[in-house]
Amino acid sequence: MSVIRLPMLPGPEKIPWKAKVNGKEISKHVESNAILLDVLRDQVGTLGVKRGCDMGTCGCCSVLVNGNPKLSCLVLAQEVEDCEITTVEGLADGHHLHPIQEMFSEYGGSQCGFCTPGFLVVISSLLDENPSPNDSEIKNAIEGNLCRCTGYQQIVESVKAASELLVSGKNIDNTTDPKSNPNPGFEN
Ligand code: FES
Ligand code: FES
Structure with missing residues (x-):
């Protein structure tokens, strides 16, 4: 057949x-x-x-x-x-991390890390448009991003810290010797 x-x-x-x-x-x-x-x-x-x-x-x-x-x-x-x-x-400027990348690292905004790239690009856009977002503006911006690990609080704290850096105009230089400046941007 x-x-x-x-x-x-x-x-x-x-x-x-x-x-x-x-x-x-x-x-x-x-x-x-x-x-x-x-x-x-x-x-x-x-x-x-x-x-x-x-x-x-x-x-x-x-x-x-x-x-x-x-x-x-x-x-x-x-x-x-x-x-x-x-x-x-594309967020970092050469060896200089974007402030939100730096602050995610400082404040524990990333744990397993799988959701992190999505959060970082969305938050970078928020900070470009509005360098001083309030809590509700931060939460609105990230409402489409899910994270199973952090409980979101560290992410919101990271955004606020990055915002402070941007508004104060402090430079983050993560190419310097970390021993001389263990918390870049928080040297007071
Ligand atoms: S992979 Fe695109 S929204 Fe989940
Ligand atoms: S850090 Fe694990 S899902 Fe967000």
């Missing part, structure tokens, strides 16, 4: 895709239905972008698109063609 073979459906076509990721021009060929999260992790190599729920509920995959937080698991790569994308890898 002969076997009837059904023709395979054609896969999605590959299309050229360009974007600026963490300040670097990136050109790739991506599937026309590729999700930004997959392109960033699998093709661009920014593995700081985490896949949590893959359905828009955890915030682990947050990135900035033209400065605005987006859930990369819900965005087609095509939709952000030619945009500026910032992942957690």
